[in-house]
Amino acid sequence: MSGTATSNVTIGALHAAYRAGTRPAAVIERLYGEIAAADDPGIFITLHPMGLALAAAERLAPFDPARYPLWGVPFAVKDNIDVAGLPTTCGCPAYTRQPLQSAHAVALLEAAGGICLGKTNLDQFATGLVGVRTPYPVPRNAIDPALVPGGSSSGSAVAVARGLVTFALGTDTAGSGRVPAGLNNIVGLKPSVGAVSARGMVPACRTLDCISVFAGTVDDAWHVYRVMAGTDRSDPYFRALPLDDLPAVPPHPVVAIPRADDLMFLGDAAAEGAFHAALDRLVALGAIVRQIDMTAFFQTAALLYEGAWVAERHAALRDFMSVHAGGMHPVTRRIVDGAQRFSASDLFDTMYRLTELRAATAPVLVGFDALVVPTTPHAPTLADVAVDPIGPNSALGTYTNFVNLLDLAAIAVPGPWRDDKRAAGITLIGPRGTDGRLASLARAFHHRPGATIGATGQALPSPQRSTKEVAAAKLEIAVVGAHLSGMPLNRELLALGATFVRRVSTEPQYRLFALPGGPPYRPGLLRVASDGAAIETEVWALPPAGFAQFVAAIPAPLGLGTLLLADGSRPKGFVVESVAVADAEDVSSFGGWRAVMESRTMTSSHGKGPGSDNAGR
Secondary structure (H helix, E strand, O other), X not given: OOOOOOOOOOHHHHHHHHHOOOOHHHHHHHHHHHHHHHOOOOOEEEEOOHHHHHHHHHOOOOOOOOOOOOOOOEEEEEOOEOEOOEOEOOOOHHHOEOOOOOOXXXXXXXXXXXXXXXXXXXXXXXXXXXXXXXOOOOOOOOOOOOEOOOOOOHHHHHXXXXXXXXXXXXXXXXXXXXXXXXHHOOEEEEOOOOOOOOOOEOOOXXXXXEEEEEEOOHHHHHHHHHHHOOOOXXXXXXXXXXXXXXXXXXXXXXXXXXXXXXOOOOOOHHHHHHHHHHHHHHHHOOOEEEEEOOXXXXXXXXXXXXXXXXXXXXXXHHHHHHHHHHHOOHHHHHXXXXXXXXXXXXXXXXXHHHHHHHHHHHHHHOOOOEEEEEOOOOOOEHHXXXXXXXXXXXXXXXXXXXXXXXXXXXXXXXXXXXXXXXXXXXXEEEEOOOHXXXXXXXXXXXXXXXXXXXXOOOEXXXXXOOHHHHOOOOXXXXXXXXXXXXXXXXXXXXXXXXXXEEEEEEOOOEEEEEOOOOOOEOEEEEEOOOOOEOOEEEEEEEOHHHHHHHHHOOOOOEEEEEOOEOOOOOOEEEEEOHHHHOOOEEOHHHOOHHHHHHHHHHHHHOOOOOOOOOEOO
């Protein structure tokens, strides 16, 4: 493992040093010395002259991290994002231009006290996941220089992993903000699409692009994300998200993983072993792991490069290519040129197919706190890519290419080391807007004794507890009716801040009844002394205030009792008064209310029963 002997690699450590009297200029001078000592000309395409960076440090207002949350924090920017005073090249000298103003995200970071040191290398025009498609020197993987650094945000990831900056901006269309993080032992946060303004970023695929964050810790990545997610009414693709303190991790998060047939490691036994070690760690944290079919996700991924969607990359570059195609990297040019074989009709067919796949995949993730996948299925070497420039690159996108197409959020986080001492990690994925939930779980997973940041050798600090977490003692409640996930009243739980915990049946000591009346049609769960059955429930966790509000709305003849569940837990849940079931239909044989309602819907469709979309609690 190679690294740089550095310190103060996190925002918290830097700010502690500043409180103790360290001057930002001293930090900047040290970092420029470490950049030179790193002797890796592939990391930065352009560095600010040290004098300008020192001048920026001297211009800082008095230390006030509440007002300036990035006060004195050094960062770098991928060279397809504009920084005033520095050229934007996109990894292509023929493209070079001088922006008059910084990208919206960069301007927000600088206004918060951040100090940009320079522009980092990338796969040309952000087209690639290997990090070697550049006319400049290739950045060296911070952990093992025999490996590719990962791309397309190669320089940004390596700069963070070596402690040369505290954080760096990348971009992510197909995995460029996650793959380099996984290969360099750092965090890569890919926001929900549109949550950060992309104004001032050279597009790859304008409808999918995200500005992403590389950092040594989840706390730092989240801190930066919140700063740069400011509203931008000039970006038509901006879609604001509320970003608050990270929520508490539920006591038993339910995570999806690919089924065995969908786990692909391309013969890389060390990668496979590291992923299974990561799953063991999740289970040790209390996670409940369930396998899902990834077929539709992989079919979505194929649209990005194998179908007409690649035409969006051509649309972004066609004017430049009409004059300067000869100045492009040959692999990049071949990929983008390939879009011309598709027609406008092909593109519409691809869009229709994507709509179908979004509809197919959305229900799969319902009820899960995250989908957990390997960040990369293998760790290709520079020699591998020299022999085959396309194959290893495509494989690196196995678990990343579908994410933005499906409008999902994701965060890559280091996991257990591979047996060959190379970095490995997992990526947590969820629907748009679940950024905070994913980051919380990633932070809990990342923190472990002996963990270090990138290649710096610096210990991972204890995670910062948010005010929400301190007050987030949640109460569990078991539901058996229309509050089940995917059913009509589940939205009431979600509105009160509920988090899905687990699916579990009762002990076989209950009968389930369809109560008279309706709509809404209501089930009643009654504990019996004999001839009981196991009934399906879902356990959700509510904050105390939400629990109280939810319980206060329980209508008679239902009430709250302690349920005996098959996993040994005893949460509160819905029960029914015995007098209310005298004229009720016993539906225990169905095993749960969801099956009852599905049966009634089928009967109704044949004109034999009422059917309902509004089951009771």
